[in-house]
Amino acid sequence: MTSSxxxxxxxxxxxxxxxxxSNVLGNSLLSRGMRSVGVxxxxxxxxxxxxxxxxxxxVGVSLxxxxxxxxxxxxxxxxxxxxxxxxxxxxxLVAVVGRLFLHEQVSLVRWAGITLIMLGVILVGRTSPxxxxxxxxxxxDSRVEVKTALRSMSGSQHSEARP
Amino acid sequence: xxxxxxxxxxxxxxxxxxxxxxxxxxxxxxxDFRPDALGRVVSTLVRCRYILAAIAAMxxxxxxxxxxxxxxxxxxxxxxxxxxxxxxxxxxxxxLKEHVGWKRWMGVLLVAGGxxxxxx
Numbered sequence: 001m002t003s004s005x006x007x008x009x010x011x012x013x014x015x016x017x018x019x020x021x022s023n024v025l026g027n028s029l030l031s032r033g034m035r036s037v038g039v040x041x042x043x044x045x046x047x048x049x050x051x052x053x054x055x056x057x058x059v060g061v062s063l064x065x066x067x068x069x070x071x072x073x074x075x076x077x078x079x080x081x082x083x084x085x086x087x088x089x090x091x092x093l094v095a096v097v098g099r100l101f102l103h104e105q106v107s108l109v110r111w112a113g114i115t116l117i118m119l120g121v122i123l124v125g126r127t128s129p130x131x132x133x134x135x136x137x138x139x140x141d142s143r144v145e146v147k148t149a150l151r152s153m154s155g156s157q158h159s160e161a162r163p
Numbered sequence: 164x165x166x167x168x169x170x171x172x173x174x175x176x177x178x179x180x181x182x183x184x185x186x187x188x189x190x191x192x193x194x195d196f197r198p199d200a201l202g203r204v205v206s207t208l209v210r211c212r213y214i215l216a217a218i219a220a221m222x223x224x225x226x227x228x229x230x231x232x233x234x235x236x237x238x239x240x241x242x243x244x245x246x247x248x249x250x251x252x253x254x255x256x257x258x259l260k261e262h263v264g265w266k267r268w269m270g271v272l273l274v275a276g277g278x279x280x281x282x283x
Contacts, residue, residue, distance in 0.1 A: 031237045034229065048226060068221065069201075072183055072208070077192040080184040081255035081263050081271070084248060088274040091241065091281060113280030120273030123266045131262035132188070 005128075012078055012129045018070045019083075020090045024097065026063030033057035078129040085124040088117050165235055169243045171227040177250045179220030184259055186213030242282035248275040 033056030051057050074083055092114050098104040106114075190211065193204060208214045231240045252271045256263040 027237070027241075030229070031232055034232045038233065048229065051229070064225070068218075069205075072187055072214075073193045073196075073204075075184045075187040076190055079255065079261045080180060080259060081252050081261045081267050084180070084251055084255075085267070085270045085274045088248075088278065091278055094237075094241070095281065110281050113277040116273045116277030116280065118277075120270040120277060123273065124270035127264065127266050127270075132260060 008077070008129060012074070015070055015074045016083075016086050016089075019067060019074060019087050020093060022063045022067040022070060023087070023090045024093045026060050026067055028094070028097070029056050029060030029063065031060075033060055079131055082124060082127060082129050082131075085120050089121055092117055165231060165239075168227050168231040172224050172231065172244050173247045173250070175220045175224035175227065176244060176247045177254065179217045179224055180247075180251055181254045181258065182213050182217035182220060184255070186211050186217055188259070189213065239282060242278050245275045245278035248278070 033054045034051070037051045037054055037057065052061060071083070071087075095106055095110060095114055099106045186208070190204070190208060193201075195201075228240065228244075248271055252263060252267070255261045
């Protein structure tokens with residue numbers, strides 16, 4: 001593994017953790033807040049704006065903004081088909097937090113669901129976060145091509161260009 | 164009513180995340196995570212059409228999700244949105260040209276299946 005792949009892996013893991021934690025905490029606080037706000041079914045924006053003045057909702061929404069920004073930063077280099085299943089750890093965390101802190105009963109079916117999600121995450125975690133060429137990598141590749149072309153033109157080192 | 168909201172959430176989430184991925188790939192990799200550099204990134208992104216459309220779609224999905232949470236439990240609201248996993252992976256492969264091999268397909272199917280089981 002080259003140092004740039006290791007940096008990419010490290011950066012991806014850290015940001016995935018930020019995405020997951022801000023999502024779980026944000027949604028939990030929002031859910032807690034919505035319970036005290038009451039039924040919200042309106043096409044007018046006013047009741048939604050009023051809901052934002054509830055402190056639980058306000059902190060929840062702030063964390064969801066952190067979630068949106070970190071998710072966008074992660075997508076600036078990582079594949080959507082990588083980010084999508086990896087951030088599913090959030091569901092597992094919701095269940096574990098519910099079990100540990102809210103003393104909710106986690107049924108056998110839900111444990112099965114958690115196991116499936118973890119298996120999926122482990123599988124996807126074994127793939128490279130980026131399978132499409134990014135801009136700098138594409139430039140490097142074209143430089144290599146130019147060098148190879150120059151070398152084959154010079155003739156003497158022709159054999160080097162062969163695989 | 165709840166299923167109409169679920170449909171709106173799934174469609175808007177899929178659209179929003181795919182547009183986000185397109186916009187961010189066009190922006191290029193973020194290297195610098197210092198606050199001033201991130202500020203510059205945000206000011207570039209708010210002028211990107213894909214990102215603006217993505218944020219609009221995410222906002223629709225968010226408010227529909229808030230409405231759904233007010234009439235159902237979080238344990239119903241979160242799992243039903245798992246359908247967007249399948250749609251997004253298909254779009255990632257054919258629209259974003261990502262390499263989706265067997266590990267990713269299996270992974271996404273396991274995750275989507277697992278999320279569905281969580282609702283029982």
